[in-house]
Amino acid sequence: MTALNMTLKRNIPEIDAAVPELIETATFALG
């Protein structure tokens, strides 16, 4: 589903609909 379709389908924030194609994950513990 494209970001545009997601926006139309649900009233979600524009910033959430703009899902990047490539996402990486990082994990930290800061004490």
Added chain:
Amino acid sequence: MKNPTYHNLGDHSETLQLDYDPSIITFSQLLDIFWASHDPAEGSWSRQYMAAVFYHSDEQRRLVDLTVEREAAARKREIRTLTMPAWIFYLAEYYHQKHALQRDYDLMSEFKKMYPDFRDIVNSTAAARVNGILGGFGRVSLHGSELDSYSLSDKEKARLLGYLKASH
């Protein structure tokens, strides 16, 4: 131990996990923020509140090792922050999530209308941004121009702008 909770943590540690767009911010930049955000020579007093970086790939491990050497040289002290492979990440209970946002009734009401399922609020970039702004970490220069993209009412946008201006 599986499915730890705040009151039954076992050998787990309080940890943050973030999904990021490497075309906008790199792992090296995140590491710089990580090292600047704590004293890595201090060591940890407990498993719950230890300092550690959990790598997700060989490349991340390489970058972590490089920066451990760099930090040790710069600080002239042994680095006691741990480097470990990432394993299963368990979400904290919902009452620990988006803490500042959950204490703000009006903003939380607007997010609940957009996201009836709280899991979607946990995963929302907009909710994360608003939570940070309420916590005093927003900046007009960084977040002022993106307030419209949060899909909030004019009243709440104006209130958030007030928080941004107060953070300077």
